[in-house]
Amino acid sequence: MKLVKAEKIEASKYELHISVDTATFEAAVTKAFQKEGKKMSIPGFRKGKAPRAIIEKMYGKGVFYETAINDLIPDAYGKALEESKINPVAQPEFDIVSLDDNGLVLSAKVFVKPEVEIVDYKGLAVTRTVAPVTDEEVDREIETVRERNSRETEVLGRAAELGDTAVIDYEGFCDGTAFEGGKGEDYALKLGSNTFIPGFEDQIVGKKIDEEFDVNVTFPTEYHSKDLAGKPAVFKCKLHALTKTELPELDDEFAKDVSEFDTFAEYKADMKAKIEKRHADSANAATDDKLVEALIEKLNAEIPAPMFDTEAENFLRDYDMRLRQSGLDLNTYMKYTGMTLDSLREQFRPQAERQVKARLALEKIAELENLTASEEDINAEYQRIADAYNMPVDQVKESLPADAITEDMRVKKAMDLVRDTAVITDEAPEAEKKPAAKKPVAKKTTAKAKAEKSEDQAE
Numbered sequence: 001m002k003l004v005k006a007e008k009i010e011a012s013k014y015e016l017h018i019s020v021d022t023a024t025f026e027a028a029v030t031k032a033f034q035k036e037g038k039k040m041s042i043p044g045f046r047k048g049k050a051p052r053a054i055i056e057k058m059y060g061k062g063v064f065y066e067t068a069i070n071d072l073i074p075d076a077y078g079k080a081l082e083e084s085k086i087n088p089v090a091q092p093e094f095d096i097v098s099l100d101d102n103g104l105v106l107s108a109k110v111f112v113k114p115e116v117e118i119v120d121y122k123g124l125a126v127t128r129t130v131a132p133v134t135d136e137e138v139d140r141e142i143e144t145v146r147e148r149n150s151r152e153t154e155v156l157g158r159a160a161e162l163g164d165t166a167v168i169d170y171e172g173f174c175d176g177t178a179f180e181g182g183k184g185e186d187y188a189l190k191l192g193s194n195t196f197i198p199g200f201e202d203q204i205v206g207k208k209i210d211e212e213f214d215v216n217v218t219f220p221t222e223y224h225s226k227d228l229a230g231k232p233a234v235f236k237c238k239l240h241a242l243t244k245t246e247l248p249e250l251d252d253e254f255a256k257d258v259s260e261f262d263t264f265a266e267y268k269a270d271m272k273a274k275i276e277k278r279h280a281d282s283a284n285a286a287t288d289d290k291l292v293e294a295l296i297e298k299l300n301a302e303i304p305a306p307m308f309d310t311e312a313e314n315f316l317r318d319y320d321m322r323l324r325q326s327g328l329d330l331n332t333y334m335k336y337t338g339m340t341l342d343s344l345r346e347q348f349r350p351q352a353e354r355q356v357k358a359r360l361a362l363e364k365i366a367e368l369e370n371l372t373a374s375e376e377d378i379n380a381e382y383q384r385i386a387d388a389y390n391m392p393v394d395q396v397k398e399s400l401p402a403d404a405i406t407e408d409m410r411v412k413k414a415m416d417l418v419r420d421t422a423v424i425t426d427e428a429p430e431a432e433k434k435p436a437a438k439k440p441v442a443k444k445t446t447a448k449a450k451a452e453k454s455e456d457q458a459e
Helices: 022-039 052-059 061-084 135-148 252-258 264-298 305-325 330-337 341-368 375-389 393-399 402-421 446-458
Strands: 002-010 013-020 093-100 103-111 125-129 151-154 165-174 177-190 212-218 232-246 423-427
Touching: 002 061, 013 022, 013 061, 022 052, 022 061, 022 103, 052 061, 061 093, 061 103, 125 264, 135 264, 177 232, 252 264, 264 341, 264 402, 305 330, 305 341, 330 341, 341 402, 375 393, 375 402
Parallel strands: 125 423
Antiparallel strands: 002 013, 013 103, 093 103, 151 232, 165 177, 165 232, 212 232
16 A cells, blocks of 8 residues: 555645555455455355355445445555645545556545744733622632531521521322322421422421421412412421521631631631632633634634534534533433534534634744743643543553644643733723713804804815
């Protein structure tokens, strides 16, 4: 097998002609017969026992050609890429050029990365908006930690109040008849959570432990069960127990329990610092997005559509993987959302196009700036990936070739260069911007207005 020619037929498309000698092709056909012939039933022979000549006489000489060619393609195509030094960006289109006594000649039409031009990528001007940290935001974060460290205590000697958790038995009746799904035992219901039908929880307030009572409600008109929607119902209930949530005091002891700090003041200051960093990281990410958009505007390239298709497929595979990590899969997701593979691909298409354009721009900058990745850079990236996925470094190295890591590091360095040379201006969030004060406009006197009008007419 060898490459006959590699011809550029479009801006980013090549056609390769690959020859397969007669002996190699015949060996592939024999292998195809040995694999496929076992499945074939021929009159007068036991299944899979008919000679090749008999099968070819009945079905034609080329009966095994398709299988043979498909078996040959991976090796033939791989060798042709090595010889041509072509780096494809999408799956090729194969065709048969000739098949005769001289062997087989295949054509492979393949897309490659386009020629890219980019200028003025240094000194890009963008704005960065960092949201300030408010006292309310710090208090909310601390309150979340406080709630996580709360405990439930039993309520004795008083009636139920909003905020309590009531343990109840209940059974619902509509028109005097119990309905399906309307019964529960030892159900823990947070009063005020609006978990049940409107009005239900309010009628438990004031009831005491072991008290039996009726709750009268009306199902909402938009209730999911049409048989119950808009109808009045009575729930026979019994209150078994009450608990309430006790929150820890916001003091030094709380700080010691939930952090490495000895005082609440230190803990609160650290919480504020962490929020500030989160805001800054978010602002920096948004700024990077602006820089990427600016680079894409300066990119000049005829990008073949298959590059976008391939990247959209990558997004789809990544999404499927994330779904599986959360206990779902793509088929289940499509079933419940009504989406199809094509509609999902279409949904990912804008992201895919942006990713391809950004990558091409940064790769070109890396080339123009002669950016390289050192062995230390590559090892550090392997370690970062290993830590992120909790995998051994050696396993990461087996699955990710060094060439791919090297290229990723060059792209990262290109982005660092763009960021470091950019002119980034910090600005206040929209909510904090004050409208510029309007300058007072002096009213024209009648005489001055008439004079200006006369001058305008003269012109």
